[in-house]
Structure formats: structure tokens, C-alpha cells
Amino acid sequence: MDLKLKNEFIFVPSNILKMQVIEHILTFHIREAVKQLFGKESTNDQIQLQKTRREFEGDITLVVFPLLKLSGKSPDITAVQIGRYLEERCPEVTRFNAVKGFLNLVIDSGYYLKALNSILDNEQYGFAPIPKDASTIMVEYSSPNTNKPLHLGHIRNNLLGFAVSNILAATGLKVIKTNLVNDRGIHICKSMLAWQKWGNGETPQSSGKKGDHLVGDYYVKFDREYKKQIESLVNGGMKKEDAEKNAPLMLEAQEMLRNWESGDSKVHALWEMMNGWVYDGFDATYRRLGVSFDKIYYESKTWIHGKETVLKGLEKNVLVKKEDGSVWADLRDKGLDEKVLLRSDGTSVYMTQDIGTARIRQDEFAPDRMVYVVGNEQNYHFKVLSLILDLLGFPWAKTLYHLSYGMVELPEGKMKSREGTVVDADDLMDEMVTTAREMSIVLGKLEGLNDAEKEDIFRVIGMGALKYYMLKVDPVKNMLFNPRESIDFDGNTGPFIQYTYTRIRSVFRKASESGIRIPNEIGENIDINAKEKNLLKLVHEFPSVVKAAGEAFNPSLIANFIYDLVKEYNQFYHDYTILKEESEKLRDFRLVLSRAVSDIVKRGMELLGIEMPERM
RNA sequence: GGCCCUAUAGUUCAAUGGAUAGAACGGAGGUUUCCUAAACCUUAAAUCCAGGUUCGAUUCCUGGUGGGGCUACCA
Numbered sequence: 241m242d243l244k245l246k247n248e249f250i251f252v253p254s255n256i257l258k259m260q261v262i263e264h265i266l267t268f269h270i271r272e273a274v275k276q277l278f279g280k281e282s283t284n285d286q287i288q289l290q291k292t293r294r295e296f297e298g299d300i301t302l303v304v305f306p307l308l309k310l311s312g313k314s315p316d317i318t319a320v321q322i323g324r325y326l327e328e329r330c331p332e333v334t335r336f337n338a339v340k341g342f343l344n345l346v347i348d349s350g351y352y353l354k355a356l357n358s359i360l361d362n363e364q365y366g367f368a369p370i371p372k373d374a375s376t377i378m379v380e381y382s383s384p385n386t387n388k389p390l391h392l393g394h395i396r397n398n399l400l401g402f403a404v405s406n407i408l409a410a411t412g413l414k415v416i417k418t419n420l421v422n423d424r425g426i427h428i429c430k431s432m433l434a435w436q437k438w439g440n441g442e443t444p445q446s447s448g449k450k451g452d453h454l455v456g457d458y459y460v461k462f463d464r465e466y467k468k469q470i471e472s473l474v475n476g477g478m479k480k481e482d483a484e485k486n487a488p489l490m491l492e493a494q495e496m497l498r499n500w501e502s503g504d505s506k507v508h509a510l511w512e513m514m515n516g517w518v519y520d521g522f523d524a525t526y527r528r529l530g531v532s533f534d535k536i537y538y539e540s541k542t543w544i545h546g547k548e549t550v551l552k553g554l555e556k557n558v559l560v561k562k563e564d565g566s567v568w569a570d571l572r573d574k575g576l577d578e579k580v581l582l583r584s585d586g587t588s589v590y591m592t593q594d595i596g597t598a599r600i601r602q603d604e605f606a607p608d609r610m611v612y613v614v615g616n617e618q619n620y621h622f623k624v625l626s627l628i629l630d631l632l633g634f635p636w637a638k639t640l641y642h643l644s645y646g647m648v649e650l651p652e653g654k655m656k657s658r659e660g661t662v663v664d665a666d667d668l669m670d671e672m673v674t675t676a677r678e679m680s681i682v683l684g685k686l687e688g689l690n691d692a693e694k695e696d697i698f699r700v701i702g703m704g705a706l707k708y709y710m711l712k713v714d715p716v717k718n719m720l721f722n723p724r725e726s727i728d729f730d731g732n733t734g735p736f737i738q739y740t741y742t743r744i745r746s747v748f749r750k751a752s753e754s755g756i757r758i759p760n761e762i763g764e765n766i767d768i769n770a771k772e773k774n775l776l777k778l779v780h781e782f783p784s785v786v787k788a789a790g791e792a793f794n795p796s797l798i799a800n801f802i803y804d805l806v807k808e809y810n811q812f813y814h815d816y817t818i819l820k821e822e823s824e825k826l827r828d829f830r831l832v833l834s835r836a837v838s839d840i841v842k843r844g845m846e847l848l849g850i851e852m853p854e855r856m
Numbered sequence: 857g858g859c860c861c862u863a864u865a866g867u868u869c870a871a872u873g874g875a876u877a878g879a880a881c882g883g884a885g886g887u888u889u890c891c892u893a894a895a896c897c898u899u900a901a902a903u904c905c906a907g908g909u910u911c912g913a914u915u916c917c918u919g920g921u922g923g924g925g926c927u928a929c930c931a
Contacts, residue, residue, distance in 0.1 A: 293875060303874060305911060315911085341911085342875060385931070425931060539931095566929060576859085583929040590931050619860055620926050646861080647924075685892060713869065716861075718924065720868065729894060731880035732869070739894050747891045788872085800870065800879090807879080814896050856894085 260784050261355070262300065262347060263289050265332055270302060273325040280310040291777075297337055298344030299777060305341050315341035350764045352776035356836055357761050359779070366782045366843055368412035378416045378605060379405045381613035382531070386518045387427040388456035390525050390665040392648050392721060393615065399710050399849060400645055401613040402531040403795040406847045411790035416605055419533045420597055423515050424540040429496040431455045432510050433489065434462035444517050450666065452521030455514050465489055501587065528669055530703070530849050537600070539593050546596025547588045550581045553632045569628045579624050594625050595632075602636055609639050611793065616644040616716075643793050646718035648710075663723070672702035675727040676735075686855065700851045701735050702727075707850045708734030712799040732803050734850055737841060740806045742856045743813070744838040751819055751831065758831045766829050771812045778805045779836050786847070795848055802844040809837050 259267070267287045274282045286306040292298035304311075304319045311318040319338035326333040326345065335346040359365040381401020384390060390398075401417070409415045435442070435458045444451045466489045473483035484490070499507045526532065550567055553559040559581065560568050567582040581592050588596075601610065612622060622642035629637035650663065677698040680686060686694050709726045713719045729735035751758065768776070781801070789797040818834065821827035842852045 288872090288874080290872085290874075295876075301875085305874080308911080340875065422931065427931070564929090577927075580929050585929080587929085589929070593931090615925095616861065617925055623860085644861085649924090679894080683892090683894065685894090717869090718862075722868075725868075725881075728881075733880085733894095735894070736880095739892080743892055743895085750891050796870090803870095803879080810895065811897095813891085817890050819891055856892090 260780060262332060262351065262780070266300060266302070266326075266330070266345070269326055269330040269333075270322060272329070273322045274307060274310055277321050277325060278311045282307065282310055286310075292344050296339060296342075296344050297335075297346060299347040299773070300345050302343040302345065303341065304338075304343055319343040349766070349768050349773060349776075352773065352780060353762065353764045353766060353768075355780050356776060356832065357764070359836060360760055360832065366786050366840065367410040368787075370409070370412050370414060374412060374414045375608040376414045376416065376605060377408055377609040377611060378418055378601060378607035379408070379611045379613065380418045380420055381405075382419045382526075382533070383614065384419075384421060384522060385425075385427055386421060386423045386452075386455070386515050387431045387459045389450070389452040389521060392650075392663040392665065392668060395529065395665050395668070395706070396645060396648050396710050396719075397613055397615070398526070398529050398531045399707050400643070400715055400795065402529075403711055403848045404611070404613065404643065404793050406849065407786065407790045407795060407798065408793075410786050410847055413790075416535060416607065417533045418535045418537060418601070420537045420539065420542075422539050424500065424511075424538075424543070426493060426497050427459070428511065428515070429493045429500065430462040431459040432507075432514055433493050433496055434458035434465070435514065436510070444520065450521045450524065451517030451519070452525070453664075453666070455518050455521075462489065462493070525665055525669075528703070529665075530851070535605075537597055539597070542597040542600055543588050543593040544596065545599055546592035546594070547582065549595050549599055549632065550588075550592055556633070558631050558633070569624075569631060571624065571627055571631075574627060576624065576627070579628065581628075591621070591625060591628070594621075595629065598625070598629060598640070599634075602634070606636075607639070609641060610636075611641045611643050613643045613645070616646055618642070619644055641793075643715065645715040648719055648721050651720065651722050663721075668723070669703065669706065671723065672706045672727060673699050674702070676702035676705065676729075679729060680856065689855070697853045697856055700853045701729075701738060701856055704734035704738050704845075704850045704852075705729060706734075707848060708737065708799060708845075711795045711848050712803070714796050715794060732800075734845075735856075737802060737806050737845065738850075738853055738856060740810055740813075741838055741841050741845075741852050742854065744809075744834050745854050747818055747831075747834060748838075754819065756819065756827075756831070758835055759828045762829050762832050763825065766825060768829070771808070771815065772830075772833065775805075775808055775812055775833055775837060778808060779833075779840060782840050782844070786844075789847075798844050798847055802841055805837060805844075806841060809834075 266289060267284060270287050271282050271284075274280060288303040288306055290301050290303065292301045302319070302322065304315055304322065307318055307322075308315060311321070313321075316338055319341065323336035323338055323343050323345070327336055332348050332351045333345050334348045337344050379401055381404075382394065382398050384394060405415045405417045435455075438461060439458065442449075442454065444454055447454065449457070466487055469487040469489055470480070470483045473487060474480055478486070496507060500511060550559060553569075554561060554567055558569075560570055562568060562584075564584040565586070566580055566584040569579045569581055571577060571579060579591060580589060581595075582588055598610070601607065614622065619642065622640070622644075626637050626640045629640070677695075680694075680698060680701065686697065689697070705727060709721070710719075712732060726733075729739075748758065778801075785797055785801045789795060813834075816830060818827060818830045821830065845852055
């Protein structure tokens with residue numbers, strides 16, 4: 241599997257599905273035009289439609305260059321001839337103009353108004369229904385270690401995984417969200433050992449600490465004491481490398497891991513107790529983030545299946561055993577290295593565990609696609625995983641897709657746990673909500689609400705700011721998270737979008753108070769202006785944006801679309817006092833348009849996992 | 857060394873191979889008798905370098921340069 245070839249992993253889509261209805265209509269007519277005018281058949285690929293740029297008159301533009309081979313005429317003549325044909329034969333096209341090979345088409349407002357009517361009563365506008373025989377897609381995300389709390393990087397992972405799952409479901413797929421908890425290994429043993437030595441029986445109940453933080457504190461404690469031991473060994477004349485391997489604490493931790501693997505009951509009891517604390521803590525964090533899972537796997541339960549699978553592969557001679565007993569996959573003929581799968585002492589490595597987990601999932605759910613939301617530092621790992629599964633003869637090896645995302649960096653530089661520059665997920669969420677509270681109180685727009693209602697709004701705003709900020713960036717890119725800037729609620733941010741939404745809701749409240757009802761249908765011969773038409777076009781575009789975001793596994797397409805819509809709406813909104821519009825027909829139209837915009841904004845944001853407040 | 861990702865205004869982000877590369881923040885200036893001014897308007901400011909493919913390249917290819925990651929019998 242070559243991770244570069246993203247197209248291989250696109251499964252739902254055809255270009256036709258992704259298109260807006262109007263583009264579909266135009267494509268049909270343009271192909272007819274080419275046939276009639278030039279006597280040649282064209283393909284859908286040759287019909288290149290795009291939004292008309294603002295400085296030209298028109299709504300949709302045909303790029304005529306690809307058709308020149310068929311017409312055998314100059315760009316301008318080709319464009320004008322097709323334009324005339326469309327003007328005459330295609331009722332949706334009212335006018336056209338041709339500029340340097342670009343055929344700008346003016347689409348009849350009635351078309352968009354009709355489209356607006358058709359979505360008014362459609363609760364599911366933009367979302368595809370899930371058919372009975374829908375493909376199943378499994379999305380793994382979060383996948384934490386149980387030795388420390390979640391941090392900023394996990395937030396990006398969780399938000400991305402959850403949003404992508406929502407979007408895929410909206411495109412008509414059956415989605416299973418899964419979490420693979422890495423609950424075993426040397427890391428958790430370090431926390432356990434430190435707790436045993438220095439914990440004095442501390443529990444989340446006794447100390448009031450959140451469980452994952454408590455366990456994380458002992459992980460830090462271990463590291464600190466371990467460093468001290470190394471230092472004193474080095475001072476005593478030992479080489480640093482040897483000191484790292486022979487520090488008594490490390491030897492003890494390794495012994496504990498061996499005891500765990502051999503099933504020592506005391507070690508297991510401690511392990512279960514401390515993991516339990518961590519899970520309680522994680523659950524709280526997940527709830528706050530608003531993410532959820534349909535199925536949770538634990539590596540302590542899946543690793544053994546990986547080992548079995550590898551041993552079978554050895555029997556079938558697709559894997560090799562070296563003299564020291566270690567088992568390897570040889571991928572050199574595929575341009576990669578050899579990869580160890582079982583150590584010489586027979587224990588399994590990360591890759592082995594992932595092989596086991598993949599198999600179990602396949603047995604249990606047989607998903608048509610398996611998406612791993614994991615950071616880009618593991619690009620190589622997933623490339624190798626897929627190749628090895630293929631080597632082992634699993635036909636579903638090619639259904640794996642690594643949704644790789646970039647690191648989250650801070651203005652001060654990289655996050656390093658050892659230097660204490662990690663931004664803790666819980667702390668960050670607190671900070672976001674606190675800032676939302678402070679800013680809202682200064683603005684004082686929440687009078688008449690009780691404290692619980694206000695707190696809920698602060699939470700929705702703070703979390704919305706965080707989520708939107710994380711999701712508006714293309715996943716593949718590293719991103720900079722600036723805590724100060726992120727809580728500056730201006731510009732392309734979640735709160736800006738939420739604010740516009742609440743203003744629309746406010747209009748509806750006022751309308752309702754003065755006895756104005758939002759109609760369920762509007763006439764199709766309303767004289768609308770350019771701003772209104774632009775809004776209508778964006779509303780019409782929503783379903784294809786959702787589709788495109790699903791195909792690309794990229795929530796940022798939706799985020800940026802909603803921002804465009806909201807900006808466009810703000811300009812529209814600024815020009816009118818909707819409720820005081822003297823013409824009832826126009827007022828109703830503007831109310832209906834506002835409702836369509838607010839519905840889409842809400843639906844889009846909810847796909848991203850962002851709640852929308854009614855007031856703020 | 858090898859492999860992968862990435863490079864766009866001062867900064868953070870956009871742009872299915874299409875027209876004069878869009879926003880936001882920050883900078884400069886302006887708008888409130890009007891449904892929430894957390895808004896709106898005006899303004900200055902950018903495609904890392906060199907080749908190639910193409911009617912057309914920020915986008916695709918090659919080679920550099922900068923940044924990040926991987927290259928563990930860690931996970």
C-alpha cells in the first residue's frame with residue numbers, strides 16, 4: 241500500500257455524486273451542445289465547471305479549453321456557440337458572457353429559489369440516508385496510553401476522529417467508532433512502581449485528584465528518580481548508556497513487566513486498580529470533549545492474537561526466524577527494511593499487537609474499510625503494517641487507511657513532556673471555558689438567564705473555540721496552536737460562527753414575539769439581489785461539500801465552508817432590518833433564507849462535533 | 857546516509873491544473889436613532905529557488921534549499 245495514492249482509498253464517490261444538482265444539469269446540456277454544434281462526443285471529464293469569479297457576471301463558469309479539440313475553433317467562438325445553445329435550450333441558464341475561454345453562465349434565480357423551497361422541510365438536507373446494504377467503515381481514534389493524561393496532541397486526534405466519523409456517516413456509510421487502549425507495557429509499569437514506592441496508598445478518592453492525572457504524576461515521579469539514579473551512576477564512573485540500562489529502577493520496572501506477562505496476581509491487581517483510575521479520568525475527558533466510541537479494544541487482550549498470527553506466518557514461511565529465535569518480516573523487495581515481529585525472548589512488539597487487533601476486528605465486524613487516525617510520526621509503521629498483513633495473506637490488508645495528521649506545535653516550540661511544556665487536555669479545556677466566561681461577562685448579553693444556563697453557554701463557546709480551531713486546518717499539516725490567539729474570539733473562529741448563529745436565532749425570537757411566522761414556502765419569482773443569490777448558491781452547495789469532506793477524510797473542508805457562509809450572511813444581514821422590511825414577500829424570503837443558513841450552519845458545526853448555543 | 861511529509865502576506869490558515877492567489881489576526885482609517893458592534897466597510901501586504909510538462913502551474917514532474925518526522929528486539 242502506498243500511502244501517497246489517496247485515490248485508491250476513496251470508495252463511495254463518483255464525480256457525479258459530488259456535483260451539485262445544477263452542475264449535473266449543465267453537464268448534460270453542454271455535452272448535448274457539443275454533440276449538436278461540433279458533431280463530437282465529449283466526456284464528463286472534459287466538462288469543467290467552476291464557480292464564477294466575483295469580478296465577472298455569472299454564477300457558474302465553463303472552462304472551454306478542454307473542448308477546443310472537439311470544436312476545432314477558437315476559445316471565444318467555442319464559448320459563444322455553447323453559450324447561445326444553453327441560453328436557448330437550458331431553462332436554468334438566463335444569460336451568458338464569454339471571456340478569454342471562460343464561459344460565464346447566469347443561472348436563473350428561480351432555480352435556486354426552488355432549491356431553497358425543497359430543503360425547507362428536509363431535516364436531513366446535506367446528509368445521505370444510510371442504505372441497508374451500506375458499506376461499513378471502522379474508524380479508530382484516540383488510542384491513549386494508560387500511564388498519563390491526555391494532552392494537546394490527543395485533542396487533535398480525538399476531534400479529528402470524531403468529526404470524520406460523523407461526516408462519513410453523513411455520506412451514507414455505516415460507521416463504527418473504535419478506541420484501542422494501550423493498557424499494557426513498560427510505561428504503565430513505571431507508574432505502578434513509583435506508586436508502590438512513594439504513593440503511600442494515595443487514591444483519587446483520598447487526594448481528590450483525577451485518576452489519569454494521579455497515575456501520570458507517578459510516571460513523572462518515576463522519570464525524575466530514574467534520572468537521579470543515572471546521574472549518580474555516571475558520577476560513579478559508569479557510561480551513560482550502561483547507566484540507563486542498569487539503573488535499579490529500570491530493572492525493577494522490567495521485572496514488573498515480566499511478572500505481568502507471566503500473570504502474577506499481585507501485579508495484575510495493582511495494574512487493574514490503577515488502570516481503573518485512568519479510565520475514570522479518560523471518561524471524564526472524553527465526555528467533555530464530546531467524543532464517544534462504539535467499541536473499545538484493549539491491547540492486553542489483543543496482543544496474544546498477534547503473536548499467534550505471526551507464528552502461523554512463520555509456519556507458512558512468509559516470515560523468517562533468525563538464529564537467536566527472533567521472528568522477522570522481510571520487506572526488502574518492497575523497498576523497505578526487515579521488521580522484527582517477535583523478540584528473541586518470544587515477546588511481542590507494537591507491530592505484533594496491531595496485527596492481532598486488526599484480525600480481531602476483522603473477525604468481529606468485517607469492515608469494508610478500516611481507518612486509523614494516528615499521528616504522522618507513525619506513517620512508516622502503518623505502511624509496514626499493511627504490507628505485512630498482505631504478506632500474511634489477508635485480503636483485507638488493502639482496506640486499511642492511515643489517516644495521518646500533523647503535530648500540534650506551540651509558539652514556544654515543541655511540546656516535551658520532560659520539560660513540562662505539555663499542554664494538558666483538561667487544563668486547556670478549563671482555560672477555554674474560563675476565558676469564554678470572562679469575555680461574556682464583560683459583554684453582558686446574558687441577562688435573564690440563570691447561572692446554570694450561563695455556565696452551559698460558556699462551556700459551549702469555550703469548547704467551540706477549541707474544536708473549530710483544531711478542525712479548520714488540513715489534517716496533513718502540522719499546526720500551530722497559540723493558546724492566547726485561539727481564545728481571541730475574532731475572525732475565522734468557532735465563536736464567530738456561533739455568534740452569527742445566535743443572532744439569526746434572535747431574529748426568529750423577535751419575529752415570533754411580534755406574531756410573524758416563518759413560512760414553509762416562498763414564491764419563485766422574487767427579485768433577489770447579488771448578495772442574496774450568493775447566499776442561495778452557498779446553501780445549495782452544502783451537500784456536495786459534505787460529500788467532498790467525507791471522500792477526503794477532511795473536516796476542514798466543512799469548517800471553511802461554514803465560515804464562508806457565515807461571512808456572506810453577515811454582509812447580507814448588515815444591510816437589512818429583516819423584520820421591518822415593508823414588503824411582506826421580501827421579509828418572508830429573508831426569514832426563510834436566514835433559516836436555511838442557520839440550519840446549515842448548525843448541521844455543519846454538529847458534524848464537526850461543535851454544539852451551537854441559542855444565545856451568547 | 858536512506859525514506860516520508862511540508863514550504864503561500866508580519867502572523868495563522870484557504871485555493872478539483874484555470875481568469876487579477878482568497879480570508880482572518882495584527883497595522884492604518886471609517887461606520888452604531890436599526891433584529892446582539894463578539895458586527896460591517898476602506899486600505900497596505902505573499903506563492904522558497906532553478907529547470908521541465910501544459911494553451912495555462914501555488915497545484916503535476918526533476919533537482920536544490922529551509923522546517924518537521926521516521927529509520928529500536930520502545931509504544
